[in-house]
Amino acid sequence: MKKSIITALDIGTTKISAVVAEVSEEFELKILGVGIGPSSGLIKGVITNIPAAIEAISSAIERAEKTSGITIESAYVGIAGPHISSLNSQGIIAVADTQNPITEQDVTRAIESARIVHVPNNREIIHVVPRFYTLDGQDQVVDPVGMFASRLDVDAHVITASSSSINNLIQCIEGAGVQVESLVLDQLASTEAVIEHEELQHGVALCDIGGGTTDISVYVDGNICHTGVIEVGGSLMTRDLIAALKAPHYSAEHIKREYGHVIPSMIEASELIELDSFGMESKKAIERRYVAEILQQRCEELFEMIRAEINRGSSTQMLSAGIVLTGGAAKIQGMELLGETVLDMPVRVGLPKNLAGLSDILHDPAYSTSVGLLRWAMRENALLTSNKPGQFTNNFVKKIASIMKIWQPQ
Ligand SMILES: Nc1ncnc2c1ncn2[C@@H]1O[C@H](COP(=O)(O)OP(=O)(O)OP(=O)(O)O)[C@@H](O)[C@H]1O
Numbered sequence: 001m002k003k004s005i006i007t008a009l010d011i012g013t014t015k016i017s018a019v020v021a022e023v024s025e026e027f028e029l030k031i032l033g034v035g036i037g038p039s040s041g042l043i044k045g046v047i048t049n050i051p052a053a054i055e056a057i058s059s060a061i062e063r064a065e066k067t068s069g070i071t072i073e074s075a076y077v078g079i080a081g082p083h084i085s086s087l088n089s090q091g092i093i094a095v096a097d098t099q100n101p102i103t104e105q106d107v108t109r110a111i112e113s114a115r116i117v118h119v120p121n122n123r124e125i126i127h128v129v130p131r132f133y134t135l136d137g138q139d140q141v142v143d144p145v146g147m148f149a150s151r152l153d154v155d156a157h158v159i160t161a162s163s164s165s166i167n168n169l170i171q172c173i174e175g176a177g178v179q180v181e182s183l184v185l186d187q188l189a190s191t192e193a194v195i196e197h198e199e200l201q202h203g204v205a206l207c208d209i210g211g212g213t214t215d216i217s218v219y220v221d222g223n224i225c226h227t228g229v230i231e232v233g234g235s236l237m238t239r240d241l242i243a244a245l246k247a248p249h250y251s252a253e254h255i256k257r258e259y260g261h262v263i264p265s266m267i268e269a270s271e272l273i274e275l276d277s278f279g280m281e282s283k284k285a286i287e288r289r290y291v292a293e294i295l296q297q298r299c300e301e302l303f304e305m306i307r308a309e310i311n312r313g314s315s316t317q318m319l320s321a322g323i324v325l326t327g328g329a330a331k332i333q334g335m336e337l338l339g340e341t342v343l344d345m346p347v348r349v350g351l352p353k354n355l356a357g358l359s360d361i362l363h364d365p366a367y368s369t370s371v372g373l374l375r376w377a378m379r380e381n382a383l384l385t386s387n388k389p390g391q392f393t394n395n396f397v398k399k400i401a402s403i404m405k406i407w408q409p410q
């Protein structure tokens, strides 16, 4: 391993988390420290106020340093927001020496050629994810290294982001005294933490329902085929409650977290809850079922938007393993059932697992991106120090690990 201590920094719309972990010889993650703080200076995953964001990031970093006893110098950082877009591209190379098997270098050259897509000069490519390879016309090759061919094609998923959003994000992180080791798209990181290998093979969509946005990535036959962002998240659900209940933000947020449900018929009609509301000195009682009706409306609409987003790059029919929900807002009661009813496909809530050390708090859907960033970092570091083929146990992991260095500093 190049490094055994790694740090993940998830700069979300509602919370910022910095997690320091140690990677063991057996490739297990031991959590050494966690720093979590409220987010500031971001709207829908994008920096809108640099000084506020620097302060919030610094505070999370400081807490992580205190709990771990380690000075954080660099981090793997999640990137998200509506400015992200993606397309599928093809790279083709002629193999120079057909008498010898294809090498890692040939594969790297093919992936590099897939980067040659038209990108406006205000955008940057952040990831080129290989989907599958074609050797002299034989397609769906997962790992061409060691095989013989005269022509190597790669189908790749290319993800781009706005240059100014990238630069603002980096400025904030550097402003907090931390170097950016790599930028990783949030939903690719979350996939690492919660999706099973078998789900990828049979077709699955990851939906990370955060505070500001719902980030989606879709996989068919073990290959990534689409990534997208929907500008709806838990904050909008809180705003719906503020408007309907005439309640201040803290009160609506509390009601959502403690009593929120999206299937009104599962709530007793007689169940009342008390809340603070505008213009009233004392608490007022409302029907919990009414809260569920408001949340149901928003979440039904969200599931319809998820369906449309999946169908932009693939088809819900191809996702036998259905949808895995994660992110803080996936914790609202009844989400799986509502998702299954609206989409007519399997839906489960995924959360990070298999962590050692100070990990209790991270076994929560809101920390999928943080844990996924650590897993990403672990594999990238492993790959940088060892190019031995066959080291990774599944092809997806290998594919993810072989992603090109994602971002070139200007
Ligand atoms: N127990 C809960 N029940 C319902 N909603 C919850 C619960 N816990 C957190 N949330 C909601 O989850 C959202 C935050 O989720 P998360 O922490 O994944 O977002 P984020 O990463 O900060 O935002 P984003 O990914 O959109 O930038 C908030 O809207 C919050 O109200």
Ligand SMILES: [Mg+2]
Pocket: 012, 013, 186, 208, 210, 211, 327, 369
């Ligand atoms: Mg998030």
